[in-house]
Amino acid sequence: MVEDPTVIARREGDDLVVICPHCGEKHRHGAGGGYGHRIAHCSGRGTPAGRGYFLTEA
Incomplete structure (x- = not known):
């Protein structure tokens, strides 16, 4: 089983934004x-x- 990656999220107002x-x-x-x-x-x-994916703080 492949584990989902971790990505850095950027806060924009009330949203978390990722690529x-x-x-x-x-x-x-x-x-x-x-x-x-x-x-x-x-x-x-x-x-x-x-x-x-897992979101992590920048």
């Missing part, structure tokens, strides 16, 4: 959930379903 390691595009996640595991927004568009 997705799966598709290379910018993804925004609500900061209310804090850092931790998130599902990639590109899931289902070439990214294996259920794949995501």
Whole structure:
């Protein structure tokens, strides 16, 4: 089983912003959930379903 990668998230207002390691595009996640595991927004568009990444603070 492949472990999901860890990426650095940048806070922009109420969002955490990352460059997705799966598709290379910018993804925004609500900061209310804090850092931790998130599902990639590109899931289902070439990214294996259920794949995501762990957000860490810059």
